[in-house]
Amino acid sequence: MAAMSDSRPVNPQVLSKQRFGRRFAIAMAVYTILVVTSQQILNTLSDSIWRYPVALLPVVPLLVVFWLFLVYLREMDELLRRIQFEAFGISLGATLIFTITWGFLEAADLLPNFPTIMVGPLMIFAWGIGSFITQRHYNAVCETD
Amino acid sequence: MRNRLRVLRAERNWSQAEVADRLGVSRQTVNAIETERYDPGIALAFRLAHLFECRIEDVFQPTDADLNGTDTRNL
Numbered sequence: 394m395a396a397m398s399d400s401r402p403v404n405p406q407v408l409s410k411q412r413f414g415r416r417f418a419i420a421m422a423v424y425t426i427l428v429v430t431s432q433q434i435l436n437t438l439s440d441s442i443w444r445y446p447v448a449l450l451p452v453v454p455l456l457v458v459f460w461l462f463l464v465y466l467r468e469m470d471e472l473l474r475r476i477q478f479e480a481f482g483i484s485l486g487a488t489l490i491f492t493i494t495w496g497f498l499e500a501a502d503l504l505p506n507f508p509t510i511m512v513g514p515l516m517i518f519a520w521g522i523g524s525f526i527t528q529r530h531y532n533a534v535c536e537t538d
Numbered sequence: 539m540r541n542r543l544r545v546l547r548a549e550r551n552w553s554q555a556e557v558a559d560r561l562g563v564s565r566q567t568v569n570a571i572e573t574e575r576y577d578p579g580i581a582l583a584f585r586l587a588h589l590f591e592c593r594i595e596d597v598f599q600p601t602d603a604d605l606n607g608t609d610t611r612n613l
Contacts, residue, residue: 404559470563471579472570532575533566 409468416461424454476527483523488516539577540599546590547572561585 431450438444466477492512498504527533547557554572558565563582570576571586577598578586587594 401556401559402562404564405562406558406564470567471582472567472576473564475576528566530575531566531570532573533564533570 405468406470406473409465413461413465417458420454420457420461424451424458427451427454472531472533476524476531476533479527479530480520480523483526484516484520487519487523488512491515491519539574539604540601541571541574541597542599543568543572543586543597546592546597550590557589560589 427450431447434447435444438447466474469477492507492515495504495507499507543557547554552560554568555565558568561568561582567576567578571578583594583598587597590597
């Protein structure tokens with residue numbers, strides 16, 4: 394059985410992570426610009442049909458981020474993808490339990506209306522916690538070489 | 539699943555990063571396999587054996603729990 398080449402190849406996982414990081418940063422910069430710009434334009438538009446597309450402008454870079462992440466997910470190796478899968482599960486479960494609990498308390502007039510725009514950040518926060526927990530579970534940390 | 543990844547790596551004086559680069563996987567994955575927290579899929583297990591020029595059984599040895607289907611580490 395022949396050994397692989399002695400020369401050390403460029404790791405596709407590292408390249409993929411760097412590529413995602415660059416593209417994500419650009420998309421989020423565009424998102425920030427569009428949030429500010431669309432608010433400024435909305436302040437000048439009253440009772441216009443154009444308020445719909447202008448209000449939705451920041452969603453475009455979010456769709457790009459969504460697509461970028463799917464590409465990144467498919468490029469991950471089997472353990473990293475598994476970690477993400479379990480982190481998504483934790484995020485989904487935590488968000489469901491939190492929002493349903495809030496909903497019951499809201500129905501009993503014990504809490505105010507939950508702002509729906511906060512569901513996304515809540516899911517992302519729970520996903521971060523889930524990633525941390527799952528990485529520790531698999532001991533998926535790097536030794537210092 | 540027990541494995542001899544640390545020994546095989548030490549014999550060649552390779553770091554985890556070096557093994558990761560040669561396999562095209564992340565360093566985290568190499569570390570998780572080496573510390574026996576994660577059992578790789580069959581394709582990656584074969585690639586590991588190929589990298590170290592040995593048979594898959596020379597890298598991975600199943601425990602009784604693996605053979606009996608009673609390994610609950612990942613449940």
